[in-house]
Amino acid sequence: MARLDNCIAMMDEGIGRMREVIPHLPAEQVTLCRLMVMVGARLDDGLGEQIRQHQLNHSEFLTLVMLHSRPDGSSTPGELCEFTSQGSTNMTRIGNALVKRGLISRGASVEDRRCVLMRITAAGRRFVQKLLPPMFPRVEAMFAGFSATDRRQLSRLLRKLARNLDQLDADDAS
Amino acid sequence: MARLDNCIAMMDEGIGRMREVIPHLPAEQVTLCRLMVMVGARLDDGLGEQIRQHQLNHSEFLTLVMLHSRPDGSSTPGELCEFTSQGSTNMTRIGNALVKRGLISRGASVEDRRCVLMRITAAGRRFVQKLLPPMFPRVEAMFAGFSATDRRQLSRLLRKLARNLDQLDADDAS
DNA sequence: AATTCATATTTCACCAGTGAAATAAATTCT
C-alpha cells in the first residue's frame, strides 16, 4: 500500500495543476476534504486489521463496543442502526453473528414488546475488555508528537466540521 | 440518518463510561480516532451522493479526477492503484467502465509495452470540468466559520497524523 | 374493535471491493 505521504504529495500537485485550469476552485477546502477522507480511511484500516484478528468485522465490533458502553449494556436494533450508520437489514445480520458467538443476547423488550433488546453478555464484556487494551498503544502512537493543545485543537475543529456537515444534511433534506 | 452531533454525544458519553471500567484507556486519543473516522466518512458520503448523480461511483470518480490532474492526463493502472488504494482487479474494472463511457482511452505504453496507459479523453476533461464546479459550494460550506488559522491548523494536524500513520504502517511491516 | 403506525425480521437481487490463481506479454537479468 502506498504511503499516505506520497498520496498527499500527489494530491497537492494535482490540486495545484487543477487550480490553473479551474479558476475558482476552492483549493484549500478541497485539500482539507481529501485529507480528512484519506487520513480517516487509513486510520480506520489500521484498526480494522487488529479487529479482524478477532474474527469481527468493523460493524460487529462497533455494535458490540457500543453495547458495552451503554449504561445497562443494552439497546434496540433501531437505535444501534442510527448510531452505527447501518441499515436494519444489516443490523439483523450483525445481531445473528454476535448472538451465535454468545457475545450478546436478543429478546423482546418488556416495555415495548415489538422492540427487540440486544444486550451484551458477561462473555461479551470479557471479550471487549480483553480486545481493547492491545489497541491502545497504536491509538496512542497515532498522536505521538501531538501537544495537549494540538489534541484540543483537532478535537475542536473536527467537532466544528461535524456541525457544518449536519447543517448541510439538514439543508439537503429541506 | 442520525445527525453526526448525536453520534458524537453518544460517543462522548460511552467513552466516559468506558474509562471508569478500563482504567488506562487513552480517552482523548480514542475520541479523536472516532471523530476522524466518523467525520471523514460522513464528509465522503455527502460528496458521494453528488457523484452518484453522474452515474459514477467513488473509485471511478477518483480515478478520473486523478487522471485529469496529471500533467499529461495519463497514468498506468499500477500507479492509479497505488494512489487510489484500489486492487488491480478493481482497477481493471474501473478502466472498463470509464473506457465504455468514452471518458478515458486505454492502450499499450510506448516506452514499456507491458504497461497499459490510461489517458483521459477530451470528453473526459469536459465531463470533469462540468462535474466539479457544482461541488464547490458544498465544499466551501463545510468549512464555514473556519478562520484562515483554523484551516491552516487543521491541515497541519491532519498531515502530522498522516505521518504518524505511515510510521505505524512501516513498523508493522518490519 | 378497527385502523393506523412503529419495530423488526426475512428474503432477494444487487453493488463495490478483495484476494488468489492462472494467463499473457514485455522487460530485465545473468
Add this chain to the structure above:
DNA sequence: AGAATTTATTTCACTGGTGAAATATGAATT
C-alpha cells in the same frame, strides 16, 4: 539465449453492505 521479473488482465469465490418488498407483531389512535 534463457530465466526471472514486472505489469496487467481475467476468472472465481468471497465479504460486506444496500434497498425494496413482504411479513409479522405489538402499540397507539379513533
